[in-house]
Amino acid sequence: MQTDLLQLADEWGPEKVLVVSDTRTGMRGVLVIDNTARGIGKGGTRMSPTVTVAEIARLARTMTWKWAAVDLFHGGAKAGILGDPNSPHKEAILRAFARALRNEVPEEYLFGLDMGLNERDAAVLADELGSLGASTGLPRALGGLPYDQLGVTGFGVAEAADAAAEHIGLKIAGKRVAIQGFGAVGTAAATRFLELGASVVAVATAGGTVSDPNGLDISRLQSLREHFGDDCVREYPAGDLSTDVLSVDADILVPAAREDTISDKVATETSVSLIVEGANLPTSPSSRSILKQRGITVVPDFIANAGGIVAAAHSTDSRNSPFVVNEENVFTMISEKLRANTTQVLQASQEEETTSHEAAFALAADRVREAMALRRRLPFD
Template identity: 55%
Template structure:
């Protein structure tokens, strides 16, 4: 009761005292200045109780880790020293937690300088642990097991395995090509990147009747103006990894970056950002660029391409298939049933095709680039939503 009353007084005192004194202080200072020494004395003891409880809780948690560490090196403590009464068979006292509390108390009595040195050592240890985790993550963790939201085994959606984003890129490209009067069937498509997005896009392009003339990885480009067999490319990648572009028998091997300027109708940069700059923009032969990667074109490059009559479909439209699929996963995260794959692909196709047409229509009507049109439409939608909820700032 006393602790509750003191905490309530402290809460009221913070706001009052903050407006009176330009210099911050502790809750004890606030209460003593606003409500008098008696309330300040109560709050002071309340803080001591809180700090004591917090240190005890942290020490108990750390003692568990320390106990596991000691056991790993062959040091076994007796059962009576492993926990407080009622926490386990034979437990009498959490000896490790007591030792940690005494160590903290000793450190505080040594003064600020010693505490600062210890804090520096602990900071170095924390940084070392973070670096160790990063190194282990890069060398030991299989990124293929990563699944946003719920894992596949718990009802989640396997985005990369399904190729949702790449599928959406191809669907958006088809809608953009139709908008330009360019039939996708028979069109020549060049893809930069043949990972989760690029390979899935290539498969969908092939289903829609397009001809894949170039694909690339970090190790180079495989180019064939008469068309590459997507199924054979996928099999070669499974066998050789990203090196398949240098070992696949079909077509010609080109250096990385050449896929951006080969003769094609549609170019899909689906690997890296900032790959199409001012210089590359003058050399591109495609009539339509569909951004499968995030930020693959610079603003200057887009201006040059617009002057040349090349349409650039923005990344936030073309590669939004994963976001649509994520909405299904979020909606079903408390359900025992996984979202149906067919409904996900249908929604990705419908939404991305509709957004593509909307953005390109706006760009044509306003005589601006699709990126500018897309941002303007997005801002208008967000503003309308904020206004409907009364969240717009008042003039």
């Protein structure tokens, strides 16, 4: 987790970087509160053996832009725990992490779900601090909104894809979709793509890629995932295992796994017309430029995958209420906000001849800068 913390700072943040540890449990973690001009810090908490301070800072910055782009009033933040999410000591580690951040949570930061954490873990974090308002993503039994079960982020990714397809003159019905990652985001996106009339021709997990030009049986693949995890692609009875998902012949590519997956080589060789970023930070500035030059439309991560934070905002708003969140309202808002933001960003990109990421950043940065000015957080003249 070593990094030069001072090198992380720029005009936007971070406002606070807190590295914590606990000798008894072996817990090592980090909280990065990037920018709170528009509200308290909110972003998922991840647990991974490869977590670094720089990674969490990078993701916290993405949250700053994501909240601003979707025009909801939270600030960017992220937390990470260095460790195995399958550890038999996970609960003790989570409790130690929560205790270490008791001065920051929930006044400056709210826990949420990210890679390696689930609803039960959210309940543990909230319980340790004695407040159900300390974490979003709680189980239904505690009044929470089960993001992964509902598939809110993946639903939003498909809605953004549909809006982008309309913008560039495509009808999503009948289009072929390749999805990298078949976790909560990828499975929900696949389901929504089918409802919109598209076919999913390739799915990739850590176990490999399975493809079928005639379309995969997503229900079958989801069932296999429940039993075999990432190896579901190898257990699928009739698919081709010889092709990488990033090189499959498709119309739409959804990177929904990890950061930095769309290399310059992929950008140069891909045959798709549309890339919709379900994961955070799957492309680099250089690969985005290549895609722009090739006329391939890209919906940026903090535009396309903001469905989860819309749901988190609903959950946060209701954390002191005895009433259950209205799930229909959540999906309606996700669809409306993400479709409108996608169209606005792609239109600005076209008019200003910039990449879609540059257009999305300009939209979000203007909103953050205005809030910083009103709260006297800009540099002295």
